[in-house]
Amino acid sequence: MxxxxxxxxxxxxxxxRARPLSPEDESAYLDTLCAELHARAGAFEGRRLASIYLxxxxxxxxxxxxVERILGAIRGAFPGDPEETTLEVNPSTLETARLPDFRVAGIDRISLGAQSFDDTTLRRLGRGHRASEVHRSFEACRAAGFANVSLDLIVAAPGQTLTEVEADLVAALAYAPEHLSVYELSLEPGTPFGKAAARGRLQRPGEEEAVAMLECVEARLCAAGYERYEISSYARPGHRSVHNRRYWQRLPVLGLGMGAVSSDPPSPRHPFGLRRSNPRELAPYSEGVAAGDGAGAQVEVLGAREARAEAVFLALRTGDGLDVELFAGEFGAPPRHFFARELDRLTADGLLEEAPDALRLTPRGRMLSDSVFASFL
Ligand code: SF4
Known part of the structure; x- marks a missing residue:
């Protein structure tokens, strides 16, 4: 969406940008989404719903x-009862008022884009909401009966201090959310923040400060009973995200909508599956769906080499790490057969632990995960 x-x-x-989202635009977009669903469902034939994520x-x-319409269309297209049906919600008055109806529509998990409980940090991030709305939204989630709520937080925001990160964690923990996703702010080229940083006009915490913030996040959340089961993801027991796990395990995902990315299931012709990326602009996406040519998606056929690299670095994101036996079952030999040089270097540098059954990042490897992953590409 x-x-x-x-x-x-x-x-x-x-x-x-849609302020407000007009009923006509909303309805036209849903028509396109449903048309895409029906055109693409055949590629996932015989599969059961595992999760739905809006x-x-x-x-x-x-x-x-x-929301009810799109959930009904998805459930009508595939058999099975999804383990979780998530809706991303931004903390605003309008959306908070709709929470009880979203629950009735079939949503059972909320991912709340809090980002911070501090007004100054929210303002510096350019967010439209304030801390009071985060509090109100979380309370409204519980009042509407949502027993599975995830909070998103950002650390290393412009001007943010370690003390402010600690305060955000205290505020988040007061609500005992089932799940927390904590991301270090990344500066993407082409965004206003990316451009400002390139001109040296964005004041951000230094590398050491950012590492201290992430260490503080891990220490505080683990002490409060959360498990860090993926680089950015923390869950109370029994509340790991079903949906995100599918990406890390390279399981098929049908992505619908403008800019959505799908992992089509493997087939005899494409044993490692296909990746489809829908256009990131509305007109080419809608025209692609209307023309019946798979939403005008870019299609990438995954070869064994790319699939092996992906299998390694996606699994290394998780606390469980890469299951050596599973990898060997899919690719015919254990990871060491393909990546001996990389594994030797990364273990010598203290970034990776190699056990007979699994490969895992060390705490230092988690801090430097991007450079570890780049080794396998
Ligand atoms: S980061 Fe902001 S602009 Fe981007 S999807 Fe979230 S709310 Fe929208």
Whole structure:
């Protein structure tokens, strides 16, 4: 769902400013989405629903009856009861008021884009909401009966201090969310923040400060009973995200909508599957769906080499790491057969632990994960 009321200066997603989202635009977009679903469902034939995730953009700008419509279309296209049905929600008055109706529409998990509980940090991030709205939204989630709520937080925001990160964690923990996703702010080229940073006009915490913030996040959340089960993801027992796990395990995902990315299931012709990326602009996406040519997506056929590299670096994101036996089952030999040089270097540098059954990042490897992953590309 690409619509957002305002575009955040660090955002690199495929988004459209819609303030407000008109009923005509909403309905036209849903028509296209449903048409795409019906055109693409055949590639996933015989599969059962594992999870449904309405992300964006800001999908909570949709009316509850639109959410009900899209969930009904998805459930009508595939058998099975999804383990979780998530809606991303931004903390705003409009969306908070809709929470009870979203629950009735079939949503059972909320991912709340809090980002911070500090007004100064929120303002510096260019967010449209304030801390009071985060508090109200979380309370409204519980009041509406949502027993599975995830909070997003950003660290290393412009001007942010370690003390402010600690305060954000205290505020978040007071609500005991089932799940927390904590991201270090990344500066993408082409975004207003990326451009300002390139001109030296964005004051951000230094590398050491950012590392101290991430260490503080891990220490505080683990002490509070959360498990860091992926680089940015923390869960209370039994509340790991079902949906995100599919990406890390390279399981098929049908992505629908402008800018959505799909991992089509393997087939005899494409044993490592296909990756489809929908256009990131509305007109070519809608025209592609209308023309019946797979939403005008770019299609990448995954070869064994790319699939092996992906298998390694996606699994290394997780606390469980890469299962050596599973890898050997898929690719015919254990990871060491393909990546001996990389594994020797990364273990010698203290970034990776190699056990007979699994490969895992060390705490230092988690801090330098981008450079570890780049070794396998
Ligand atoms: S709300 Fe999220 S998707 Fe929308 S512009 Fe901001 S960061 Fe991007």
């Amino acid at each position: 690409p619509f957002c009321e305002r575009i955040c200066p660090y955002c690199d997603f495929a988004v459209i 992300g964006g953009g800001t999908p909570s700008l949709l009316q509850a009856r639109s």
